[in-house]
Amino acid sequence: IIGTKPSPMLANYADVLLHEQVHVIETHARVVGVLVLCVAEEGFLLERVAVHPAFAARGLGAFLLTLAEQEARTQGYASIYLYTHELMVQNIALYNKLGYVEYARREECGFRRIYMRKVFTQAIE
DSSP states (O other), X not given: OOSSOOHHHHSOHHHHHHHSEEXXXXXXXXXXXXXXXXXXXXXXXXXXXXXXXXXXXXXXXXXXXXXXXXHHHHTXXXXXXXXXXXXXXXXXXXXXXXXXXXXXXXXXXXXXXEEEEEEOOSOOO
C-alpha cells in the first residue's frame, strides 16, 4: 500500500526486545500477533501492533489494542498515542472509530506519518 516495506519490517527486533515492552500472541509455537509499547518523548507510545494475515478477523487486533490501552493506564498515563502511514486509510478509520484523534503529520525516515492520540476519560478499574 505504501510502496515500500513498512518501518516495523525494518526494525532490529533483538534491540526492540531489549528496550521496549513486547507482548505476543502465540499458537502452536508460532507468533501470530505482536504488540510493541514504549515510553517516548510524547508519552506512552503504541509502537507496533500486528496480526498475521491468516489470523485476521478473529479479534486478536482488538485484544492487542485493548491491552495497549490497559498498559498505558496501569503505568499511569492519561493517554496513548500511535502513528501510521498516511496511506493506511483503513487503519486511520479504525483508530478514529476507537477514539484516537489526529494531532500531527510528519515525514520521518522517508515515511509520511499521521500521529493520533487517545485520551482516557475514565480511570482504570
